Amino acid sequence: MLAAVFQVRDGRLHSLLWRRAREPFGGFWALPGGPLSDVERLGSSLGRHLASKVDLTDVAYLEQLETRSDVERDPRERTIATAYIALVSTDLNPSVPSDTAWFAVDELPPTAFDHASIIRSGRERLRAKLTYTNVGYALVPGVFSIAELRTVYEACLGHAITSTNLQRVLLRREIIEPTNAVLSPSSSGGRPAALYRFTDRTLLVTDPFAMFRPPNRTAKMTKISP
Amino acid sequence: MLAAVFQVRDGRLHSLLWRRAREPFGGFWALPGGPLSDVERLGSSLGRHLASKVDLTDVAYLEQLETRSDVERDPRERTIATAYIALVSTDLNPSVPSDTAWFAVDELPPTAFDHASIIRSGRERLRAKLTYTNVGYALVPGVFSIAELRTVYEACLGHAITSTNLQRVLLRREIIEPTNAVLSPSSSGGRPAALYRFTDRTLLVTDPFAMFRPPNRTAKMTKISP
DNA sequence: GAGGTTTTCGCCTATTAGGCGAAAACCTCT
DNA sequence: AGAGGTTTTCGCCTAATAGGCGAAAACCTC
Numbered sequence: 001m002l003a004a005v006f007q008v009r010d011g012r013l014h015s016l017l018w019r020r021a022r023e024p025f026g027g028f029w030a031l032p033g034g035p036l037s038d039v040e041r042l043g044s045s046l047g048r049h050l051a052s053k054v055d056l057t058d059v060a061y062l063e064q065l066e067t068r069s070d071v072e073r074d075p076r077e078r079t080i081a082t083a084y085i086a087l088v089s090t091d092l093n094p095s096v097p098s099d100t101a102w103f104a105v106d107e108l109p110p111t112a113f114d115h116a117s118i119i120r121s122g123r124e125r126l127r128a129k130l131t132y133t134n135v136g137y138a139l140v141p142g143v144f145s146i147a148e149l150r151t152v153y154e155a156c157l158g159h160a161i162t163s164t165n166l167q168r169v170l171l172r173r174e175i176i177e178p179t180n181a182v183l184s185p186s187s188s189g190g191r192p193a194a195l196y197r198f199t200d201r202t203l204l205v206t207d208p209f210a211m212f213r214p215p216n217r218t219a220k221m222t223k224i225s226p
Numbered sequence: 227m228l229a230a231v232f233q234v235r236d237g238r239l240h241s242l243l244w245r246r247a248r249e250p251f252g253g254f255w256a257l258p259g260g261p262l263s264d265v266e267r268l269g270s271s272l273g274r275h276l277a278s279k280v281d282l283t284d285v286a287y288l289e290q291l292e293t294r295s296d297v298e299r300d301p302r303e304r305t306i307a308t309a310y311i312a313l314v315s316t317d318l319n320p321s322v323p324s325d326t327a328w329f330a331v332d333e334l335p336p337t338a339f340d341h342a343s344i345i346r347s348g349r350e351r352l353r354a355k356l357t358y359t360n361v362g363y364a365l366v367p368g369v370f371s372i373a374e375l376r377t378v379y380e381a382c383l384g385h386a387i388t389s390t391n392l393q394r395v396l397l398r399r400e401i402i403e404p405t406n407a408v409l410s411p412s413s414s415g416g417r418p419a420a421l422y423r424f425t426d427r428t429l430l431v432t433d434p435f436a437m438f439r440p441p442n443r444t445a446k447m448t449k450i451s452p
Numbered sequence: 453g454a455g456g457t458t459t460t461c462g463c464c465t466a467t468t469a470g471g472c473g474a475a476a477a478c479c480t481c482t
Numbered sequence: 483a484g485a486g487g488t489t490t491t492c493g494c495c496t497a498a499t500a501g502g503c504g505a506a507a508a509c510c511t512c
Contacts, residue, residue, distance in 0.1 A: 036306070041295040042293065042306070043295075066290060067268065067290065067293040067308045068268070069266075069268045080306070080308075082293045145459085146459075147459080162502080164501085164503090165500070165501055167460085168501090169499085169500070169501095182508095189456075189509065189510030189511065190456085190457040190458030190459070190510065191460075191509050192458090192459080192508070193459060194459080212356075212357055212387050212391075372490075388470080388471080389490080390470085390471080390472090390490095390491080391469070391470055393490095393491085394469085395469070395470095398468080415478065415479030415480065416477080416478055416487085416489030417477040417478050417488080417489050418478060419489075
């Protein structure tokens with residue numbers, strides 16, 4: 001039971017890690033998580049371990065990533081770990097235990113087991129889902145400017161995008177919608193930014209390709225079954 | 227350790243099931259699989275169980291799907307099952323044990339545990355991957371006509387598609403390429419079909435959306451890290 | 453009010469998907 | 483051999499979506 005907890009901080013994608021006290025990998029940094037008890041279901045076990053590192057109400061999205069047999073541990077003992085992805089909005093700053101800290105995903109410290117690899121895998125999943133779903137809602141506050149949204153998308157995707165195009169595409173897909181509020185123009189000078197919100201804060205996917213769609217249908221979002 | 231083994235037979239998507247002898251769910255149909263032994267890795271355990279139902283050399287593609295805590299079993303005992311997807315080409319007819327049979331995925335018999343739900347989930351995954359990867363290679367023989375490919379895609383996607391469009395899109399993406407052979411025109415009368423092959427028989431993904439791509443890049447297939 | 457900054461909008465182009473009908477290349481039957 | 487039927491393939495057009503770029507809008511400070 002492991003979770004890669006992602007949050008965009010200062011324009012870069014970060015992941016939450018805690019420093020292991022005990023062997024194996026004492027002193028290395030590991031993903032939040034822990035063993036599954038004998039009578040527990042997957043979800044409740046993850047929640048229990050996650051809650052010991054970060055406030056669960058700060059986690060806006062949770063998704064199962066993959067299950068691995070841990071290879072670097074004691075070879076006599078087989079260990080299975082199921083990894084999840086958890087997303088935290090930029091406007092939160094959860095208080096975390098003293099042995100726990102945020103690290104930028106492209107400057108990870110030495111990690112225990114294959115946890116660095118799990119983070120890479122989770123990041124790829126996040127990157128893909130940002131482009132064909134509305135998961136973005138879990139990474140930004142309820143209302144936000146296009147500029148804010150852009151830095152979040154850029155941090156996750158790892159390359160520059162234009163706010164013009166981001167706004168157009170997301171509006172056309174009806175993933176975001178304008179509010180009539182604007183950002184109080186107190187800050188840095190410049191035209192006050194309009195504020196937007198996500199149309200729906202549950203996971204929706206756009207049909208990934210128009211290709212092979214049944215005839216007479218135009219691309220729309222569809223609800224995903226959990 | 228479970229596997230949803232998919233094959234297109236007679237133009238319909240089928241899944242391999244075996245009839246459970248013992249309780250719980252005695253007499254119900256279940257996915258191939260079995261318990262993980264104490265010292266085993268995930269992959270080898272799956273291979274071992276799968277081999278007892280179908281020749282492993284017939285499985286052209288294998289991918290992890292999801293892990294669930296089995297809810298319908300004895301509640302005192304926690305059971306974790308990791309499900310995989312396995313794909314078999316249409317030109318094969320593996321011999322299977324007498325307690326094992328193929329069922330069309332939309333006419334499943336009463337299944338043990340949540341196995342019907344796993345098949346649905348696997349089918350969704352297959353459907354999605356057909357549209358943005360080249361997994362199709364695992365479902366058809368080495369060379370094939372566009373008409374053959376079309377029936378396979380239609381069976382998996384669950385709706386009609388035109389061979390014209392299928393051919394164009396797959397050629398443009400360089401997922402398939404023409405061979406200079408044509409189908410021996412022995413069969414039903416009509417122009418002999420040209421034979422095609424998949425350009426690459428390892429998993430490649432097309433960038434799911436042009437959207438948010440870094441500038442100056444045109445959509446290309448990229449290798450997926452396993 | 454001038455000059456600077458940031459956001460927003462409009463117009464154009466590029467790329468990819470989809471429809472449809474004509475032509476090509478085979479068959480069988482007379 | 484030719485007529486008629488069948489299936490595949492190709493060309494041409496339209497539709498939908500993504501991307502670039504510059505002008506205009508709406509604020510700031512000086």
